[in-house]
Amino acid sequence: MKRVALIGFGEVGQTLAGDLRGKVDLVAWDIAFADPTSLPSRALPSHDVRRAGSAAAAVEGADLVISAVTAAQDLDAARAAAPGLAKDAFFLDLNSCSPGQKTASAEVVESDGGRYVEAAVMSPIGPKRIASPMLLGGAHAEAFLTAAGGLGFDGAVAYSPVVGRAAATKLCRSVMIKGVEALLTESLLAARHYGVEQVVLDSLSDLLPLPDWNKTAHYMISRSLEHGTRRAEEMREAARTVEEAGVPAPMSHAIAERQAWAADHRAALSPDLIAMLDAVIARLERK
Template identity: 55%
Template sequence: MTRVLLLGLGEVGRILAEDLRTAGITDLTSWDTAFTDPRSSAARHLSGLGLTAASSAGEAAAGAELVISAVTAAQCVAAARSVLPQLGPGAWFFDLNSSSPGHKQAAAAEIEGAGGRYVEAALMSPIGPKRLASPFLLGGRHAAEFAALAGDFGIVDTTVVSEEIGRAAATKLCRSVIVKGLESLLVESLLTARRFGVDRDVLDSLPNILPPADWEAVAGYFISRSLQHGRRRAEEMEEAAATVSEAGVDPYMSLAAVQRQRWAAGFPEAGQAGSTTAMVDALLHAIDHPEETTA
């Protein structure tokens, strides 16, 4: 029987846990630093899934044949270090975190130095629609070997990009500069356009230079993602900024997106407003009445 440890039980971790069980993994344990807070989403997911929390990541790693790291982006290296005391020889470490190539390389050095098999992974779409069947890029000298058995865990769409750690991360985070940057631009543009009463005109003008689409629906989707997941997206964009810096480029746009995503995270209730216009109006109301903001 394969024993799997899931590090991180947030939104992504919950989906992974559910799908691993569907794939037949019954010996599943989890660890999240937020378990100590019963109000946290991780603690609620733990209870809802019926999982038992270990007293530490190291304890949870004992006997695990596969460790999946799905923590927040900034904790990539710390998560790798946390399992070292009990990580078994040859254990797989599947690093799904949206972290920079440099941080992935540092995590790999920790795991490989302890005798584990590190696999860099980059999730290349929102996980909600296809869940574990989402597309993953894999990297590292053990990536091809892991890809051959990934289907046993329900991971069925894998592409091995390189034996070099960091290429999958670079692909993911350079994409994030565009995707999370576009989210940030749409928030800022439509807040301003709505003030001037030209939001419809702006949206209607976009097909002149961009592919035809329902840009009101596109904008609504992107804005809602920032409102719901802005904190995690801000942290991912900090890793994107680190990636840009590692390439010797000044990360002006990535750092601006960090600020806008973090700002948007302060108004999660606006994401429940309904239409794109309603969300924008809810944000403008929050700007005009900061004393009413509770987030």
Template identity: 45%
Template sequence: MQSTLALIGFGEAGATFAGSAGWGPAARAWDLAAERRAAAAAAGLTPAGSAEEALAAAPLVLSLVTADQALPAATAYAPALAPGALWCDMNSVAPGTKRAAAAAVTAAGGRYVDVAVLAPVDPARLAVPLLLAGEAADAAAAALAAAGFTRIRVVGAEIGRASAIKMIRSVMVKGIEALTAEMMQAAAAAGVADEVLASLDASDKAQPWQDRAAYNIERMVTHGARRAAEMAESARTLRELGIAPAMTEGTVRRQAEMAGRTDLLLPGSARTTKGARA
């Protein structure tokens, strides 16, 4: 069967996309973990016995690994790409990391595309906003649309431009989460949590801070390890721009420290009311 696309990495993002796309067995998936290859089969995809098998003749590749594996995956697997294949790097890494990955893919005869995913994949699924950059961005936009993605925007021909938008935005988004955790731990220790949250409500009516605090901390407990790796790339992004990432490096540590700390969940969080979120 002719391959329509290949997924390198079948974690949360790959499983979420496959679960709503209906790609079927013409889509192949490779993951280092046997249980994730089994999950790909359960989702209707063809699990590959190797990255080389997944990539053979695939015109479109979605790289959906963890941030720290984005460059190693591109470097290791680029030689197995079909000539002219589109390697869509959808991982949250710094522009410099993507440029290094692009060099490996291009040298092997593939076409590299910098893709930034601008929202959680669940519940957005194939409607998650995607920013694309690179000389092959237009071709990738058409291929991703054919695969079912519906919110795609090309932001330029320079590799790293989409990533820069995502990484710099993450300085605020993940930074707010980290500051929330620090604030709430201190407020709880001082016995003034209700008063602190009420004072914030008085100055910001967009959302009750009880809900915001519960949500931010739940995100860190559930995804702190992955987000710490992403924020390490945000710190690299700032250093590449000549900016000392003092707060961002603190966010890396706080996200990592919060990972799995279910004892720090606040009442009303998704995990305390509905169980762990995907």
């Protein structure tokens, strides 16, 4: 592979750009490039990446297109890029969206001659970056691994020839992981009000043994505060995934609301509640 197009230049796009630098010719497009003060626009000068004027222009001549946009923009990104795809170019969809959304994006890409590969990134992108564990899906998953050898996708495995199963695996797991984050936030805020948070955490160790519930709670609450907006969006896709299976998803919708609440709590909550949450985190850090 000689040319790679990045559709979306947020955290994931920038991380991949750093890892692919010097290996391929890189071009990027992001809807935020329209605003020169946006984070993607400001990040461009520090990366060896050419800026394209549109998604279709970015993917022209690319051997690999990587879609790393928000879940809500997944299908729109595929539609915007597909007309410019070279025949048999790989389209790697990293976005955390439902199996139904992945299938719709695959149909768009395949109808324009591209080879669609879904990817479910099964860990935060930061620690292992491009080598993060990924479940790949679709008829072209194995061919992609062969073609992308040397680019650094060392944690990727061909998981299923059926598009959507990788997404279902990740998002069904997200119901549990993001749900525990939301429950801990809600539980410990209330427990802090009553002055019983440490007793609650100690009792959790008896019921659900973990090496360190204090550390776990601190990590999970902090993740919600730092990435709640993105996690809320992922949980909306998790809810869509559950509903596509014919199962009502009130819990998943509630988790999405709590994650969104955590992300913007400093602007939305009273000073007393802000201080309460900060105190919970501070006490957990000292344990």
